[in-house]
Amino acid sequence: MHPHLVQGKQARCASLVHALEECHSAGLLPRLTGKCNDIKQQLNLCLREERIERTGRNAEKAKERQKEVKKVWSEIEQEG
Template sequence: MNALDECHARGFLYKAVGMCNDAKHQVNMCLRAQRLERTKQNREKAFAKRAQVEAAWAEIDANS
């Protein structure tokens, strides 16, 4: 992100002709990797929570 900020600080024309595209692509790939990791963790938590809820309902059904 710092490299992209430095590139943008060089001026509008430098940015407008695509000189910052590589830095922008690297930032996008980094943010994408972080998002995918966060999604993976959220999915794992959701599966665990779902299993816990189903177990609770199974216990309720068994005791009814």
């Protein structure tokens, strides 16, 4: 299952989101026969890549924040 898809939030995967929405709006038969499955699989892979990149960026930011916290604490300990 993919997360709730919001236009603009998943910018790189927007074309796949649009294609899946079009496939689903074509009616029940395409969904039941698996016509939308390839698009959904591509979308899942795209969303996974975005998530991996986002978590990597967040981890780097967290490391930088942690360095700053350690630096401030070491300055406080030296003063005291």
